[in-house]
Structure formats: structure tokens, C-alpha cells
Amino acid sequence: MPTNRQTTPAPLRKGLLAYSPRVLLALEQAIGGSKEFFQWLVSAGYTELAAFSNFLQDDVEAEQWLVQHNYHWLGLLSHAIDGDSRARQWFQQNFHEANLMFALACRRDDKAVSWLKFMKLDILLRLANQVAALRNKQELDASYPYKMRF
Numbered sequence: 001m002p003t004n005r006q007t008t009p010a011p012l013r014k015g016l017l018a019y020s021p022r023v024l025l026a027l028e029q030a031i032g033g034s035k036e037f038f039q040w041l042v043s044a045g046y047t048e049l050a051a052f053s054n055f056l057q058d059d060v061e062a063e064q065w066l067v068q069h070n071y072h073w074l075g076l077l078s079h080a081i082d083g084d085s086r087a088r089q090w091f092q093q094n095f096h097e098a099n100l101m102f103a104l105a106c107r108r109d110d111k112a113v114s115w116l117k118f119m120k121l122d123i124l125l126r127l128a129n130q131v132a133a134l135r136n137k138q139e140l141d142a143s144y145p146y147k148m149r150f
Helices: 021-031 035-043 047-056 060-068 072-081 085-094 097-105 110-118 122-143
Strands: none
Touching: 021 035, 021 047, 021 122, 035 047, 047 060, 047 072, 060 072, 072 085, 072 097, 085 097, 097 110, 097 122, 110 122
8 A cells, every 4th residue: 555655746745744544543542532643643753743632631641742843833733723823834835735725724724724725735734624623622622611721
């Protein structure tokens, strides 16, 4: 089975699209809370993606790990998803547009979702939907007083 690196044009091979679809599907499951897929990412050598999935769930230590191990771009991707304009600008200047469109699609930006569909980047759409669901849950949890963190 060919890897994503073999089938994806060279300009797209930066950021998330440097990983095979199989790995990105495992990331999707880890973001959704699957401990089994999280462990698979770690044991298969994709610790950075496991840390990214934890950072999306507000694990500050995961961000520190990403920076210390030269995966700062994954930390910045999480910040871009959260609407940080400087992180989004950094992605626009340093990575292929697909990564920025993914970040915007995680917040259900219609233009970004349409762009990913047009480019046939279905795996990024799946990931964006999973991140969007996670963010919605986090926002709901934060709105209930008995779940607020003090």
C-alpha cells in the first residue's frame, strides 16, 4: 500500500499531509478519546501526534513536549485552530495552505471546508470534524458551573 508521501504532490507533503492516511485515521480516533489508538500512535513512533491529540484536549505538558522535541508546528496548529491570528499567519507563510484550511475547518469555516472538499483532502475533513466535535464538547463543559475549573 503506497504511503501518503508517495501519492501526495510534493508541495502538499508538509505538515499533517506528511503522514499516511492510516496514521491520520489513528490520530482522528485518538482525538476522539480512544486510548487504544493513542497508544498505537506512541508505539508506532508517532509520539508527536499523540502529544498533539493531548494538547487539543488542553494538556499543557503536551505543548511543552512538542516544543522540546522540535514539533512546535503542531503546537502552533492547535493555537491556529483556537483562532490565534499570529499562528494562522505563521502557517500561511511557512506551510502549505492545506494546514491552514484544516485549522479553519476545525472551526467550521465554510470556505475552508469547501476548499478541502475541492482539493479532495477528505482525511483532513475527517480530522477537522473530530476536532470540531471535541471543541464543541469543551465549550459545553466550560459553560456548566459544576464542570468549571477553578
